[in-house]
Amino acid sequence: MKVLIVSQSQKNIAVLRALIEGEGHMDVTVGGVEVLATAAQDAGPGFDLVLVDGLTEDAAGWNAIDRVTERHPQTQVIALAAEQTPELLRQAMRVGVREVLTPPVHKSQFHDTLQRIAQKASAAMQHSSRGRVIAFQACKGGSGATFLAANLASVLAHEHGKRVGLIDLNLQFGDAVLFVFDHLPRATIADVSRQIERLDASFLVASMVQVAPNFSVLAAPEDPDQAATVQAAHIDQIIKVAREAFDFVVLDLGRNIDSATIHALDHSDLVFPVLQETLPFLRDTKRMLKVYASLGYGEEKLKLVVNRFEKGGDITIDDVEKALGVHVARIIPNSYKAVAASVNQGVPVARLADHDVVSKALREMAEELVGAPAPGKQEGGWFRHVFKG
Numbered sequence: 144m145k146v147l148i149v150s151q152s153q154k155n156i157a158v159l160r161a162l163i164e165g166e167g168h169m170d171v172t173v174g175g176v177e178v179l180a181t182a183a184q185d186a187g188p189g190f191d192l193v194l195v196d197g198l199t200e201d202a203a204g205w206n207a208i209d210r211v212t213e214r215h216p217q218t219q220v221i222a223l224a225a226e227q228t229p230e231l232l233r234q235a236m237r238v239g240v241r242e243v244l245t246p247p248v249h250k251s252q253f254h255d256t257l258q259r260i261a262q263k264a265s266a267a268m269q270h271s272s273r274g275r276v277i278a279f280q281a282c283k284g285g286s287g288a289t290f291l292a293a294n295l296a297s298v299l300a301h302e303h304g305k306r307v308g309l310i311d312l313n314l315q316f317g318d319a320v321l322f323v324f325d326h327l328p329r330a331t332i333a334d335v336s337r338q339i340e341r342l343d344a345s346f347l348v349a350s351m352v353q354v355a356p357n358f359s360v361l362a363a364p365e366d367p368d369q370a371a372t373v374q375a376a377h378i379d380q381i382i383k384v385a386r387e388a389f390d391f392v393v394l395d396l397g398r399n400i401d402s403a404t405i406h407a408l409d410h411s412d413l414v415f416p417v418l419q420e421t422l423p424f425l426r427d428t429k430r431m432l433k434v435y436a437s438l439g440y441g442e443e444k445l446k447l448v449v450n451r452f453e454k455g456g457d458i459t460i461d462d463v464e465k466a467l468g469v470h471v472a473r474i475i476p477n478s479y480k481a482v483a484a485s486v487n488q489g490v491p492v493a494r495l496a497d498h499d500v501v502s503k504a505l506r507e508m509a510e511e512l513v514g515a516p517a518p519g520k521q522e523g524g525w526f527r528h529v530f531k532g
Contacts, residue, residue, distance in 0.1 A: 145170045149179050149204065150196035155223075155246070159194055162253045179207040182215075190218055192257075198222040198243070200231050205238055212239030213383060213410075216273050219260050223248065233340055237380060274306075274386045277512070278394040278411040279448075280404075282428040287450040288417040289313070290486065291475065291505070292395040293322035293360075297491035298509040299391050300358035302517035308351065308389040309360045310381065312407050313397035314370035317363025320352050325489040328352045328362035333369040335361070336377040344388040347381065359389075375406040382410045391512070400434050413512075414440065415473070417448045420458040425466050432467060446472035453477045473508060476500040 146169050150156050156173055163169045172178065172190070182190060193211060195204060211218055220240045224231060227243055235243050241260050244252070279292035293309060300307040311317035311332065320328055330350040335342065351359035361381070364370055385392045394407050408414060416431060418424040428447075435445055449463060452474045460471055481499040485492035493502040510516050 144192065145190045146172070146192045146194065147178065147182060147190045148173045148194045148196070149175060150194075151175055152196065155196050158247070159196065162248065162250060163192075163194070165250055166254065166257060176204045176207060179204050179211065182207075182211055190215070193218060193220045195220065195222045195240075196246075198224040198231065198235070198240075199226075200228060200234065205234060208240065209238040209379075216386075221256060221260070237342075239383075274308075274389045274392050275413070275512070276382060276386065276392045276394065276411045277413045277415065278396055278408060279415045279417060280396040280408075280431075281398045282416050282418040282431050283424050284398060286417040286419060286424070287475075287482075288415075289317075289319050289395050290322055290482065291415070291417060291448065291450065292393050293319050294485070294491050294493065294501075295505050295508055296360075296391070296393040297323055297354070297358065298493050298505050298517075299393075299512065300355055301491070301494065302506065303509060303513050304357065304518070305390040305513065306357045306388070307359070307391045307393060308347075308385045309358075309393045309395065310385065311361060311363040311395050312378065312403065313363055313395055314373055314403065315363075315367040315397065317395065317397070319395045320360045320362040321489055322486060323354050323358075323489065323491055324352055324360065326352075327365070328360070331362045331364045331369070332377075332381070333364040333366075333372050335381060336373045339377050339380060342380055342384055344384055347384050348388060361385075373403065375402040378403050378406050379410070382407065400431075405438065408435075408438065408440070411444070413446055414444055415446050415448045417450050418463075419451050420449060420453075420456050420460075420463060422458070425458070425463065429467055432469060442469070445469070448473040448475065450475045451477040473504075475504045 146163055148156055148159050148171060160171055163171060195208065208220060212220060221242045221244060222235055222240045223244050223246050225246060227245060232243060242256050244256065279288040281288040296307045296309040299305045309319060311319040335347065335350050348359055351361045353359055382392060394411065396404055396407060416428060418428045447469050449460065449471050464471055478499050478501045481492055481496040481501060485495050488495065492499060493505060496502055
């Protein structure tokens with residue numbers, strides 16, 4: 144078991160090392176906040192247990208702890224704090240600290256704490272998994288990114304049985320919920336942000352529109368002025384909690400690149416920039432790809448989607464790839480009648496028009512994300528046979 148002790152006190156390090164070694168074989172590393180910061184950037188397996196000594200409300204290591212638990216969710220963090228104020232405990236919970244103990248810590252207390260954490264971790268592994276975050280972003284207005292985000296989320300939930308959370312991060316003019324639900328939401332992401340200190344999985348799910356037992360939507364603010372209340376730090380916390388509550392977290396991003404959007408993109412495992420085959424789309428997509436490159440996002444993260452594709456157009460898929468220097472990962476055919484009916488009725492297209500080409504293309508995307516066909520569906524399909532590679 145790999146353990147990191149973070150402390151500035153040699154005396155406390157010796158005490159903590161004795162506690163740890165009493166639990167059996169341990170590979171112990173000792174250091175200060177700088178070692179914790181390095182661990183936060185490490186892409187490897189990381190530590191199994193981190194002990195943070197001397198935690199206070201203004202501790203320099205809060206950000207590093209947050210990044211460790213975000214990058215290595217299997218890492219268990221125990222903090223020692225002489226004064227456990229309500230604010231300190233709330234902050235500890237926000238960044239993923241599992242237990243806060245008051246020194247001096249006795250062996251029996253430490254043993255019980257480790258056992259309790261191990262039991263919680265085991266139960267979490269059995270009942271939930273760390274969800275994947277996928278983001279859709281329009282390269283230009285009118286791309287259909289919101290439609291694709293909402294409808295792919297629906298396919299993952301209804302046909303694959305996955306727990307799916309759709310989060311509308313088009314904060315000023317988002318309407319993703321209306322693509323899959325025919326009523327206005329009672330709460331929005333602005334309401335969650337105003338009560339961010341209450342945020343846990345239960346509060347998040349309770350604030351979302353329940354489209355189905357395993358499909359929830361966190362709506363954008365009804366009033367564009369409320370967008371200002373949603374801060375980048377709030378989005379960090381919301382996505383982190385959503386990862387634990389859902390198998391898939393689908394983000395519908397606004398077109399703008401701002402601090403909140405960048406935080407959401409950083410959390411995303413896959414990003415689907417959405418465009419159409421016109422020169423204005425190509426121009427704006429090229430600009431957006433430059434922004435992605437400046438943020439350090441590589442080809443493994445970016446999956447370009449051409450929406451409303453029609454054969455025989457002036458601009459071909461080859462033209463798109465040559466102009467942008469990027470492989471087109473997904474092609475969604477044009478089917479105006481089925482898509483318009485879906486949008487107007489607030490019913491997912493795959494449920495309204497089961498055999499439509501857009502429904503089939505969305506199922507292909509879902510199958511690749513899940514790694515298997517939906518139960519009762521044959522493997523392969525229209526998209527795979529017509530647009531291989």
